[in-house]
Amino acid sequence: MSCLHLSVDWSRGAFSLKLDLDLPARGVTALFGHSGSGKTTLLRLIAGLDRAPARIAIGDEVWQDTQHFLPPHRRPIGFVFQDAALFPHLSARANIDFGRRRTRTGMNDTELDHLVDLLGIAPLLERKPAALSGGEAQRVAIARALALKPRVLLMDEPLAALDDRRRAEILPYLDALHGELAIPLVYVTHSTDEVARLADHLVVLDAGRVVWQGDVAAGLAAHGVRHLMARVVAADAAGCQVDVAGQRLDLPGVHAAVGERFALRLSREAQSSENK
Numbered sequence: 001m002s003c004l005h006l007s008v009d010w011s012r013g014a015f016s017l018k019l020d021l022d023l024p025a026r027g028v029t030a031l032f033g034h035s036g037s038g039k040t041t042l043l044r045l046i047a048g049l050d051r052a053p054a055r056i057a058i059g060d061e062v063w064q065d066t067q068h069f070l071p072p073h074r075r076p077i078g079f080v081f082q083d084a085a086l087f088p089h090l091s092a093r094a095n096i097d098f099g100r101r102r103t104r105t106g107m108n109d110t111e112l113d114h115l116v117d118l119l120g121i122a123p124l125l126e127r128k129p130a131a132l133s134g135g136e137a138q139r140v141a142i143a144r145a146l147a148l149k150p151r152v153l154l155m156d157e158p159l160a161a162l163d164d165r166r167r168a169e170i171l172p173y174l175d176a177l178h179g180e181l182a183i184p185l186v187y188v189t190h191s192t193d194e195v196a197r198l199a200d201h202l203v204v205l206d207a208g209r210v211v212w213q214g215d216v217a218a219g220l221a222a223h224g225v226r227h228l229m230a231r232v233v234a235a236d237a238a239g240c241q242v243d244v245a246g247q248r249l250d251l252p253g254v255h256a257a258v259g260e261r262f263a264l265r266l267s268r269e270a271q272s273s274e275n276k
Helices: 039-047 092-100 109-119 134-146 164-180 192-198 216-222 268-274
Strands: 004-012 015-023 027-032 054-058 061-064 077-080 152-156 184-189 201-206 209-214 225-236 239-244 247-252 261-267
Touching (some): 039 184, 077 134, 092 134, 134 164, 164 192
Parallel strands (some): 027 184
């Protein structure tokens, strides 16, 4: 499998982005950092939406270097933005088909049916975007991006515009998608919860520089947050019980289905309190 290589040395005004990264060929790489750290800028460079001195390649396929620039429409990427950006006059089905029908490498009908089932959008296909909730619209946008059969999927804070309820609704679908994808997914987020739940690899940016890359748990811990993965083993009207590294923990008021997995966050302040 081919890694995604990114080498950038770019300045615009007071901001500069300088990095050299080889991202895994499969799984979710989270780009994490404060606003203005360069996360979205890096996504736009990968997509070819901005142009800068850079080398961008996947395996031996070079998209950009000093001699060559592959325009955005020829880069085999899928891009999901904060706003679903669906065509308002088209149904969900027509939105998904819009790009797929215009490329020779898009999903066939059988592959698309599987994707529709995976994202739970079959009941939504004949609706216009105005009749979709924010979470539903994002699931359609994800399907549209993946229907192209991209070599890389880029997601720029896809849950940032959703309220807590809609975010909780879409996360299980992203979990399911995570297990199916055989391509690199580069996921920009401010949320440590999303990083802990979805990411396989973590890159932390600060002021256009890589300050951490590698293991997710270690990276979050280095930045003051510890996450533990929990699995629900029992549930009733009062709450649920989870298994955390072989230990049982009762969570009153937390309602989740048996078998569901989620991240528990332990802040540095909480850890200090426990150790007193």
